[in-house]
Amino acid sequence: MTGKAYAIQISDSISIRNCKNNFEEELIFYDSDELFYQRFQGQYIYVFKYGVVCFYNINKEEIKQICQEILKYAKNIILEDISEHINVVVGGTTNKVSFGTVTLKKFNVESLRLVMLNVSQSVALDNYANISEQILEDTRLHTTYLEEKGKLDINGVNLKKYIGRVLNIKNKISENLYIFDSPDVTWDDETLNKLDQNLKRVFDLKDRYRSIHDQVEIIKENLELFKDIMFHRESSKLEWIIIILILVEVIDLFIQKLT
Numbered sequence: 001m002t003g004k005a006y007a008i009q010i011s012d013s014i015s016i017r018n019c020k021n022n023f024e025e026e027l028i029f030y031d032s033d034e035l036f037y038q039r040f041q042g043q044y045i046y047v048f049k050y051g052v053v054c055f056y057n058i059n060k061e062e063i064k065q066i067c068q069e070i071l072k073y074a075k076n077i078i079l080e081d082i083s084e085h086i087n088v089v090v091g092g093t094t095n096k097v098s099f100g101t102v103t104l105k106k107f108n109v110e111s112l113r114l115v116m117l118n119v120s121q122s123v124a125l126d127n128y129a130n131i132s133e134q135i136l137e138d139t140r141l142h143t144t145y146l147e148e149k150g151k152l153d154i155n156g157v158n159l160k161k162y163i164g165r166v167l168n169i170k171n172k173i174s175e176n177l178y179i180f181d182s183p184d185v186t187w188d189d190e191t192l193n194k195l196d197q198n199l200k201r202v203f204d205l206k207d208r209y210r211s212i213h214d215q216v217e218i219i220k221e222n223l224e225l226f227k228d229i230m231f232h233r234e235s236s237k238l239e240w241i242i243i244i245l246i247l248v249e250v251i252d253l254f255i256q257k258l259t
Contacts, residue, residue: 001107004057004087005086007123009078012074016034019047023047028044033048034047034048035047043056046113046116053067086119089101118196128176136218143225152229
C-alpha cells in the first residue's frame with residue numbers, strides 16, 4: 001500500500017480552539033498546538049497552530065477545499081507556495097526512511113502521525129528560514145550603510161517601527177521553534193523513537209533549526225546595536241537642547257545686566 005503525506009503552509013497561524021470547535025471531521029488527537037483528524041477510511045488531516053496543514057491520501061481538489069475551510073480559522077494568509085511531500089509505503093520488511101520515501105513495516109496511526117508531523121515541521125522550517133533570511137538581508141543593508149556612512153539610513157519613528165516589526169517577527173519564530181522537540185509518544189516506544197530520529201535526519205531538521213536560531217541571534221545583536229545608536233542619538237539631542245537652553249539663559253542674564 002502506498003500513500004502520500006503532503007504538507008503546506010497556509011497562514012502565519014491557525015486558531016486551534018476555533019478549528020476544533022467548528023471543523024467537522026473525526027478528531028483522533030488534539031492538544032493546544034495541533035489537531036489530528038481522520039476524514040474517510042485511510043485519509044488523515046493534521047492541523048498545526050503555526051499555520052501548516054498536512055494531508056494523507058487526499059487528492060489536490062479536496063485539499064484545496066479543506067484549506068479554504070481551515071483558512072476561516074487562520075491569520076495572515078500565505079499566498080506563496082511553501083509545501084513538501086513524502087511517499088509512504090506500507091509493507092516493508094522494516095521501517096526505513098530515505099529521501100522522498102518512508103517505508104513502514106506495518107500501518108499504524110502513530111507511525112503515520114510521526115511522518116506527517118516531521119514533513120509539516122520541515123515546511124514550517126522553510127517558512128521561518130525565508131522570514132529570517134529576509135530580515136537578515138534587510139538588517140545587512142542597514143549595517144552596510146552604517147559602515148560606509150558612519151550613521152544609520154533610518155531614524156526616528158521609522159527606526160522604531162522597523163525595530164518593532166523585526167521584534168514581532170523574531171518573537172513569532174522563537175515562540176514556535178520549540179515544536180521540533182520529539183513528541184511524547186516516542187519516549188516509551190523504541191520503534192517510534194527510531195522512526196522519528198530517522199525522519200529528522202532525512203529532513204535535516206536539527207541543522208536547519210540551528211541555522212535559523214543562529215540567524216535570529218545575529219538579528220537580535222543588530223537590533224541591540226540599532227537601539228543603542230538610537231538612544232545615543234536621542235541622548236545627544238537632549239544634551240544639545242539643555243546646552244542651548246542654558247546658553248539662552250546666560251545671554252538673557254547678560255542682556256539684563258547691560259540694560
